[in-house]
Amino acid sequence: YRLLRSIESGLRLMNTTARHDLPGDERELRRLAFLLHMHGPQELVDRCQQVTHENRRRFDRLFDEETSHYEECKT
Structure with a gap:
């Protein structure tokens, strides 16, 4: 969870519009990794x-x- 939140924060810092996908561009991906x-x-x-x-x-x-658990409680 923490890594995924860090990625989202990094994407926000990079001003990308996509916040839930890794960049497709190699340069942007390298920048995010950095x-x-x-x-x-x-x-x-x-x-x-x-x-x-x-x-x-x-x-x-x-x-x-x-x-x-729900199924067990129903019966």
């Missing part, structure tokens, strides 16, 4: 994918547990 103290754009992309995947896994697990 703002986030990363070694380069590939590290940024890799970490973003890793965090996004992990967040999705956690949300899915949480909602699966809640759905199971």
Whole structure:
């Protein structure tokens, strides 16, 4: 979550209109990686994918547990 918020803040500092997507332009991606103290754009992309995947896994697990609990309470 913190990394994704940092990316959003970096995009805001760069005055980009898209706040929820990584820049498609290599130069802008390199600039964002620099703002986030990363070694380069590939590290940024890799970490973003890793965090996004992990967040999705956690949300899915949480909602699966809640759905199971709800179904148990109905019966």
